[in-house]
Amino acid sequence: MIYPAVTYVQALTAPGAATFTARTADWARQMGAGPVVNALENWYYTRHPPRNSAPDANAVPVVPGTRAGDTTNAPAPLPTLPGVLAGEGAWLAGARMAGGQPADYTTFLRPDPDxxxxxxxxxxxxxKWTGLHLIAGTKEPGGHWPEGAxxxxALRSSLLATFNSGFKFRDTPGGFYADGQTGIPLKNGMASLVIDKSGVANVALWGRDAQLTPDTAAVRQNLELIVDGGRPVPGLSGNPAGQWGSAKNQFQFTWRSGLGVDAQGKLLYVAGDQLTLTALANALSTAGAVRGMELDIHGGMVSAxxxxxxxxxxxPTTLTPDMPxxxxxxxxxxxxxxxxxTARSGALRGPSAAAR
Structure with missing residues (x-):
């Protein structure tokens, strides 16, 4: 019993923020109980389906400092289910740049008709206004990195948003590259978030749409694409070869998140509770993603x-009030x-100008 006890204490006291539940689940997987944890998750999340009714108000995103209806220079509204809700599919403008143009827009949609x-x-x-940065944690992907997790x-005065990355690396065959070093080897065929040295991000199939070049600043791989060519890829509901995690996790009604890129190059982050994998892919494609990938799942892991x-x-505010x-x-x-x-250098409108 000594070894399990010592390793559990180490898991609970390891540096870096993580919930008690996440630390316990990670420790159980480390002890070889991964199949048991997966089975318990499948049992729980597949037996708690969401309602076929109006959504909870706390599930709708809140944009700090923005009045409802502020759609300044916003993209066209998104398609919605019948019985459209107030604000559904309409983009709210976020942080303003020096010329008054918003750097980001937020909306919500209902991706599961059932x-x-x-x-x-x-x-x-x-x-045009934003740059993306990939920052390593204290445990994922492992190794030594300059940002301190x-x-x-240097980035905080221009910070526009933060959001979670992908699965733990023992649960995905993908790799990690940042700060000029490879944390985990990159693998062809993986869904990849690729950032160039100017901060421009792209969601790509590694080896087809992107490869490592001198201009590559960071790459985070996670599973396989769930949206390609503007549509959800075939097989999401079956997960026949485990391309999207352990068997049956695609059916779990749970917190999920994903990233996509649209035809104009805008980066799209999507998150919500009680999403199946198919619903997540539907949300990304409805939002305009031409390629999309799943990020992390479950409460406490999805964080924006x-x-x-x-x-x-x-x-700062969480993307939705119910985000745990x-x-x-x-x-x-x-x-x-x-x-x-972050906002690009020189692009951000100062707080004094915003108040006028």
């Missing part, structure tokens, strides 16, 4: 926050790798 209470929040980041001080550096004294994570999660060291979105 469970109309399910909401997917969507954030679109304009590539948190948003660096919005910031308003253009508004003096504003505090702290809004400032990635401002201190975290065990998991994550993404940070």
């Amino acid at each position: 469970h109309t209470s399910v909401v997917a929040a969507v954030v679109a980041f304009e590539r 948190q948003v660096p001080d 926050s919005l910031f308003r550096p253009d508004l003096a004294g504003s505090a 994570t702290a809004a400032d999660r990635y401002l201190s060291a975290d065990q998991r790798d994550f993404f940070a979105v």
Whole structure:
């Protein structure tokens, strides 16, 4: 009993933020109980289907510092299910740049016609105004990285958003590259978030749409694409070869997140509770993604926050009020790798100008 006891204490006290439940599940998998944990998750999440009714108000995203109906220079509204809800599919403008143009837009949609209470929040980041950063955690992917597993001080004054990355690397065959070093070898055929040295992000099939070049700043791989050519890929409901995680997890009604890129190059982050894998793919494609990938799943793993550096004294907010994570999660060291979105140098409108 000594070895399990010691390793459990180590798991509970390891550096970096992580919930008690996540630390316990990770320890159980380390002890070889991964199939048991997966079976328990499948049993629980597949037996708690969502309602076929109106969504909870706390599932709808809140944009800090933005009045309802502010759709300044927003993209066209998204398609919606019959019986459209107030604000559904309409983009709310976020942080303003020096010329008054928004750097990001937020909306929500219902991607599951059989469970109309399910909401997917969507954030679109304009590539002209924003840059993306991949930051390693204290445990994922392992090794030594310069950012200290948190948003660096140099980025905080221009920080627009933070959000979670993908699965733990023992649960995905994909790789990790950042800061000029390979944490986990990159693999062809994997869904990949690729960032160039100017901060422009792309979702790609590695080896087909992208490869490592001198201009590559970071790559985070996770499973296989779930949207390609603007449509959900075949096989999501069957997961025949385990391309999207353990068997049956695609049926779980749980927190899920994903990333996509649209035809204009905007980066799309999608997250919501009680999403199946098919519903997540539907949300990404409805939002306009031409390629999309799943990120992490389950409560406490899906974590996204919005910031308003253009508004003096504003505090970060979680993307939706019911998101079970702290809004400032990635401002201190975290065990998991994550993404940070910042305004490009010189593009951000100052708080004093925003107040006028």
